[in-house]
Amino acid sequence: MSGPISQFIDRHYRHFNAAALKDAADAYTxxxxxxxxxxxxxxxxxxxxxxxxxxAEMIRQGKVTGICCTGANLEEDVFNLVAHDHYVRLPDYRDLTPADEQGLLDRHLNRVTDTCIPEHEAMRRIESAVLDRWVQHDRDGTPLFPHEFMYEILLSGVLAESYQIDPKDSWMMAAAERKLPMIVPGWEDSTLGNMYAGHCISGDVKNVHTVRTGIEYMMRLADWYQELAPTSSIGFFQIGGGIAGDFPICVVPMLHQDLQRPEVPLWGYFCQISDSTTSYGSYSGAVPNEKITWGKLGIDTPKFIIESDATIVAPLMFARILGW
Structure with missing residues (x-):
């Protein structure tokens, strides 16, 4: 039986992007x-x-088989876990002047739209915990991927006394507990990635490859896809654009064209949530049908575009998929 959110969607979400949301969620299910x-x-x-x-609940209920995310999303869920009470929300962020922004910097508050992440309580607290792991694995010669370092830290309980939200609301905690397969392309373009580079430069970490990245992530993704696809059609649910989506969807044409493995199935479902209009100068222009020409999707692959704010759409879709 569906819950009140799903019933609301049934009653009101009948046309345009609203209908696309409903159709995509039901096709996901x-x-x-x-x-x-x-x-x-x-x-x-x-x-x-x-x-x-x-x-987090989608992960716990087995409705997510793997995640590909930016380095920012990987770390910012954990920042929120340990420093939520110190975040500063700015409802009138559109009215900020350059001087106001400088004032936030002087307070060590890094703004993300209407929300400021506190540097000392979030970033430096996590840096301390992760640096210990970087140094230890560097000494032991046991490299890990960025998400594996975070899983190790979360499962160790070393941060537990610092939690400021219910850990059930941390998707990274849910992912760590299930050892969810994860890909984090371009991790270097993140706060912790910058910190890692600094510690390599300073000599705290001797081997830059102690944190595995990029090409090795694609190789792991290829292994994961080939192991799973013969018995389970793999769908692709994309929130936003950029490297988080563009990197993993290319694994199929790579397997087909570069490794000459045409028997590998195409992605079996595709949905993209983005409020960025596809064009030359905006989001890459690769609408679902165009992906057919790149060997990523097939003619009959269920395809959906929801042109809206993902912070509104994704929780509604997840609620419907969960039956809320």
Whole structure:
């Protein structure tokens, strides 16, 4: 039986982007019901938008098979976990002057739209915990991927005394507990990535490859896809644009064209949530039908575009998929 959110969607979401939201959510559910799997990609600042309030339950209920996210989303969910009470919300952020922005910097508050992340309580607290792991694995010669370092820290309980939200609302905690497969392309373009570079330069970390990145992530993604696809059609649920979506969707044409493995199935479902109009200078222009020409999707692949704010759409879709 569906809950009140799903009933509201049934009653009111009948046309345009609202109908696309409903159709895409129901197709997601049907894909899983038929034995399919789902890769969810997270761009933007969805963790700071506290998507964990719904995504964590999606992970716990097995409705997410893997995640590809930016380095920012990887770390910002954990920042929120340990420093939520120190975040500063600015409802009138559109009225800020350059002097106002400088004032925030002077207070060590880093703004993400209407929300400021506190540097000392969030970033430096996590840096201390992760640096210990970087140094230890560097000494032991046991490199890990960025998400594996975070899983290790979360599962160790070293941060537990610092939690300022219910850990059930942390999607990273849910992912760590399930050891969810994860891909984090371009991790270097993140706060912790910058910190890691600094510690390599200063000599705290001797081997830059102690944190595994980029090409190795694609190789792991290729292994994961090939192991899973023969028995479970893999869907692609893309939140936002950029590298979080563009990197993983390319694994199929790579397997087909570069490794000459045409038997590998195409992605079996596709949905993109973005308020960025596809064009030459905006989001890359690769609407779902165009992806057919790149060997990513097929003619019959269920395809959906929801042109709206992902911070509004994604929680509603997850609520419907969860039956709320």
């Amino acid at each position: 049907a894909h899983l019901a038929s034995g399919g799997s789902m890769l969810v990609t997270l761009a933007g600042a969805m963790s700071t938008a506290e998507l964990g309030c719904s995504l």
